Amino acid sequence: MDLFIHPASPNCIAVLAAARIVQQPLNVEHVDLFAGEQYRPSFLAVNPNGLVPVLRDGDFVLWETIAILQYIAALDPEARLLPSAPKQRADISRWLAWGVAHWNPSLRPFVMERLINKRMQGSKAPDEALLERSQSTLDKTTSILEQQLSRSAFVCGDQVSIADLHLAAVPIYAPHARIDFTRYPRLQRWLESVHSLPEWQVSSGGSMKMNP
Structure with a gap:
């Protein structure tokens, strides 16, 4: 299997961690988003959206992070990441959908304004009025x-x-985006538990980090 990634992408880190947990070998191919490699015709032929991650398993090409996570998890005969019981699987699907519809969009303005835009646009100041409106x-x-x-x-x-x-x-960038989770001790403990997984550590270590 081939996995097209950018090493600083949170979604790519999640997919890499999933593959390591289920011990699925991957041939990792890096796509330099900051150099615009995602817009090259050769990559758009793989994913017309110009986004990573993308999984290629022989003739089968799969994009969208949720679909890739489900596909990789289903390859595990022990079902460690995606149990087969209908209610358990539906519960996981519910929270995956909630993440796409609610959680990630609530985090995105802070990551974009305080980290991504700074990296891409240099000295441009964050739109603090936008962030104030986004806080609720x-x-x-x-x-x-x-x-x-x-x-x-x-x-x-x-x-x-x-x-x-x-x-x-996405919360791997909460410190750089100055997102304060101190009022949420359970969430902090949970994040520490997930981010401390050996498979996550390897997937997000070293060159995987984006400098603020």
Whole structure:
């Protein structure tokens, strides 16, 4: 299997961690987003959206992080990341969808304004008015996740799942984006648990970090 990634992409880190947990070997191909390699015809032929990650398994090409996480997890005969029981699987799917619809969009303005735009546009100051308007949405989604984590160690029970890998991905940049989670102790403990997984550590280490 080939996996096209950018090493600083949270979604790519989540997919890499999933593959390591289920011990699925990958041939990793780097796409330099900052150099515009995602717009080259050769890459657009793989993913017309011009985004990473992309998984290629023989003739089968798969893009969209959630789909890739589900595909990789399903390759594990022990079902460690995606149990086969219908209710458990539906619960994981629910939180994956919530991450796409609510959690990541609530984090995105802070990461974009305080980290990505700074990297791409240099001295441009963050739009603090936008961030002030975005804070209430972030508070709401964080409170929902904090409440869910009062029920179990991980989002969908006492075992890590692809829901945890997905939801813990963007928060790797919370310190650089000055996102304050100090009012949410369960969320902080959960993030530490996911980010401390050996498979996550390898996937996000060294060159995987984006300098603020």
